[in-house]
Amino acid sequence: MSHRAAGPRVIVLRCKACRTELPAASHDVAFRCPQCGRAWEIETGGLIERPSYFVAAPSGVRQPILYLPYWSFTIEAEVKAAFLAEGDELGARDKAARYKRGWVAAYSIHRPTYVGEWGAAYTRINPKWEVRSGHGPRAPGATISGVDGQSIVGHYVLGDIDRKADIGDLDLDLEVGDPELWAIPCYDLGEVVRCPWTRGELPAACLDDLSEIRRALERREA
């Protein structure tokens, strides 16, 4: 095996806008700046900026809030022509038209399709959130890249339309927008984390780096 003459490219994990050090765990590929709230993703050329948003936590809640990272994408799905029964075609058209935005969980989950991937649920129900940008909550880094998230969310939408009508018989036009890094709150109840909107629960054990995330957030708050 030959050795490469040049070593790997090294970058300093620091917000390009405010020079704050970005919190990074070993598998993170995208980060939300804890100071200014901008999002940065590691590419081969260095850090590139992604649009960054966060969802306001539900008010009047006593449970401890934990923000988790999600990739979000604008979605344009349109069924142009189909060779199906009328009901199926209308169902598929309605379904496709309903998608405006999709989400993919950007944190590490163990067996996401088994324990539940909240990004897929958000894509289906499209919750009405109070979305903000700029300085906000601290959130852990994303462990999957925006490009991978783009591929996954496209298949979420296709799979959902396919439940209504076979997509092989549809003339379907699907466009997935550029990745945006979102921080979405959930309740940290110790052994489980609970979604405030769907009331879905995720065992803490299936979030790979949850203990590391909790420790890092507590350390920073202290």
Next chain:
Amino acid sequence: MNELKLYPIKCPQCGAPEVVREGTRITPCERCGATLCLTEVHSPRYEVTSNLSAAQAASAGRAWMERQGKVGIFGRPELVFMPFHEVCGRRVGVFERRVPERHRVYKERYDPASGGTVMEPTYEYTQKEDTKVMVADVEHMTPAARAPWDLAMFDARAARRLAPLRAFDLVEAQRRATVFAEEQSPDATAHERFAKKDTEMVAASGRTLFFPFWSIPVQTEAGSYEIVIDGVSGNIIAWRMPETFRIPGLAWAALAVPGALALGQALHATFLGDAFFDPVVLFVAGIIGTVTALVRSNRPDWQIRSWPEAGAIPRFERSES
């Protein structure tokens, strides 16, 4: 594939030289404290730690030999590290499949009661083209090298859960063990296994885990053989041992004699016509006797076995100390 790679890097902020080990992705600069991130990294390698000493492995092997009723002289147990690839990620794709579809059709049937025809419902089954969208989790553990033993029944996932991991240091590992080389990278394994015509792997992460095995040479009167013990659980996973048969080879060779006589008798009866018994029965009996004798007497006195019978697995019991 197995050289230990150390990459010299330079902190882009203060210019301090650093050395990072292969698989390291994020490391702090020792001089200025900046968090450094390597954009291109190889998959990390870990060693599955083993608490099973050579003496304990030999003891487990000896207990198994005793249960088998075999006698042998044990050689020095040798620690062997076998690489496995652990690949996680999500498999997405859109593919065509054919699903059966049932249609209700009506067929005309003659009705003797009325003397006319009636329409009778029945079903026809056809194959329908269906497009399936797949988003599935992938968690896969596979051997990354060709082992000299059959590892098919080694439960790497269970062994992975039993023991903690630590960073793999090839130089240190080679001082105390034989280390098998990976034949390809975890990424190549993931691509080869899961990226098919219609599907792709996304959000994939792979790492190499080196599992410990104890290989113990055993000298018996029939030759030199070996027992292989899982270095985590202490289970015997493979062995090559002499196998004794209840009926010795000579007895099977003796069976060939009546077999040959029966064949001769059958041929004699066929050509000369003075048979004591039915020639067909003699012929069949002669063939069975001769073939059985030849097969059994030529069978080797040992067999390569990869998995012991359920009752023959000696369990390693950890001592409290």
